[in-house]
Amino acid sequence: MNIEIIGFLAGLFTTIAIVPQIIKAYKTKKVAHLSPVFFSILLIGVFLWALYGFLKEDYPIIITNSISFLLNGYMLFLYFKYK
Amino acid sequence: MNIEIIGFLAGLFTTIAIVPQIIKAYKTKKVAHLSPVFFSILLIGVFLWALYGFLKEDYPIIITNSISFLLNGYMLFLYFKYK
Incomplete structure (x- = not known):
């Protein structure tokens, strides 16, 4: 198996993992x-990570962590809305 | 600020973030x-990521994700213990 595919799957899994938690809270x-x-x-x-990717001009790091930032931010918003 | 310091802090934050959740559950x-x-x-x-780091011989990726794997695994263990 190609190493880059493992890296892609790793990024995909750690990025989308929070979605079931958001759905459950919602x-x-x-x-x-x-x-x-x-x-x-996690949000910080x-x-x-996104800032690091920006400074390194590494687009996969920027994109995955920007999505994570939005998802985590929304989860935190739901926490303070429902607590 | 040095770019590598930002990467180090990013790795530190995303790795230790789960500790307060473990403490709360415990x-x-x-x-x-x-x-x-x-x-x-998240565990997968x-x-x-740790496997990717191993294949790329990238020690920071191996170390941070191995710690994350242990912490997440323990959190999942607590979930099934207390649910």
């Missing part, structure tokens, strides 16, 4: 057991 | 609002 409106600190640190982390 | 023993699919996809994703 449907149940229950978020009390989630840690807002978790999603906040993926922002820094 | 202390409260309440995990019903968490999505096991989220942590499962960081495993693939």
Whole structure:
């Protein structure tokens, strides 16, 4: 198997992983057991990754982490909406 | 600011982010609002990243994602223990 395909799948999985959590929070409106600190640190982390990709002109890093930033930001928004 | 420092901080933040969620789950023993699919996809994703790092002989990628794999695996273990 091509190494780049593994990297692509790795990026795809870590980027879309949060979607089931967003769907669960959106449907149940229950978020009390989630840690807002978790999603906040993750949000800062993926922002820094996107910045790193921008400075390195690495488009896969920019694109995956920008999507992660939006998804994590929306999850954090749902947390504060439903808590 | 050095670009590599931003990359280091990005890796540090996205790796340790899950720790507050682990602590919250461990202390409260309440995990019903968490999505096991989220942590499962994340676990597969960081495993693939570690494999990618191994094949590319990129030690920062191997180390950060191996730590993430252990932390996410422990979080998933807590989920199935307390659900």
